[in-house]
Amino acid sequence: MHILLTGGSGLIGSHLVKQWQGVHKLTVLSRSPEKTASQLGSNIIVVSSLSNINLNQVDAVINLAGEPIVGKRWSERQKKVLCDSRWHGTALLVSAIKAASTPPKIFISGSAIGIYGAQDAQLITEDYTHYHNDFAHQLCQQWEALALEAESPATRVCILRTGIVLAKHGGALKKMLLPFQLGLGGPISSGEQYMSWIHINDMVRLIDFMLNHPTLQGIFNATAPTPVTNVQFSKTLAKVLHRPALLPMPAFMLQLIFGEMAELLLTGQRVIPSNLSKAGYEFQFSELEPALCALLR
Structure with a gap:
């Protein structure tokens, strides 16, 4: 299979490349081709x-490109960077797919559970529509709307609303490790907010699962x-x-450090993968402790 991948040097993309080397023909689209x-x-x-x-x-397009959402404070300039890095690239890919005479059979495009906005303990499946209209929701909603325009009888579109990806050498877990290793870790604010997580192995496996299940x-x-x-x-x-x-880390300290972006850490979503379960996907890591043990021991 010939796969076009954006975001190939990111956390998920780099793991996909490692998994698919020698299995598929891979072409990676990058703004920094020599570095990538x-x-x-x-x-x-x-x-x-x-x-x-x-x-x-090209048989499949995997669209994972985007400025890291927790990289910097959400100034108005940074919000524009976050939006443009997702919306512009997705729009270009969709236009190219629609212009092809024999387009790719599948377009898998990234999104995030941030589309649901700040939520409490409500259990959220893909059918949930009581969105909280904050910046994360607006960012993801437009990102998804652009991607879905690629859908046609020739091209199926799968949108991935990704949670907190747990990996040893990158992402959120890497940022958390040092204070916990020093015995200085603890909950954030009340700690009652939900964290919807996924092990990097399952993230890679479910993308492969979608490639190989044409319905x-x-x-x-x-x-x-x-x-x-x-x-x-x-x-x-x-x-x-x-x-x-x-x-525990007090809420006011996070707000001083991160500004508006602190809301991602202080609120959360209790999300479950209903559509993946219906499709028959079996998680390698469905419980948190075995997932962390596999990564850290």
Whole structure:
């Protein structure tokens, strides 16, 4: 299978490349092709423009590109960067897919559970529509709307509403590790907010699952079936590391450090992967403690 991938140097994309090397023909679209090529290896085709790719010869497009949402404070300028890095690239891909005479059979495009906005303990499936209209929701809603325009009798579209991806060498877990390893970790604010997580292995496996099940299309929550509260997550991480988890981080401190972006950490969503379960996907890691043990021990 010939796969075009954006975001190939990111957390999920780099794991996909590692998984698919030698299995599929991979072309990675990157704004920094030389840097990306050095990261991914010499046998991966890296291009800087869609004009260098004949989409009539591509079987699948995986769209994971986007500025990291927790990288910087959400100034108005940074919000524009976050939106443009997702919306512009997605729109270009969709236009190219629609212009192809024999377009790719599947377009898998990233999104996030942030589309649901700040929620309480409500159990959320893909059918949930009582969105909280905050910035994360607006960002993801437009991102998804653009991606869905690629849908046609020739091309099925799968949208991945991804939760907190747990991986040893990147993402949220890497940022959490040091204070917990030093015995300085603990819940955030009340700790009652839910964290909907997924092990990186399952993230890669479910994308592969979608490629190989031609009836699948639509919206999919890419989260493990057992979301946990922040208190539960903190206690489990501390247990796996054999450290205490006694020092909560007050809400005001997060708001001082991160500004509006702190709301991502202070609120949450209790999301379950209903559509993946209906499709027959079996999680390798459905419970948090075995997932953390596999990554950290």
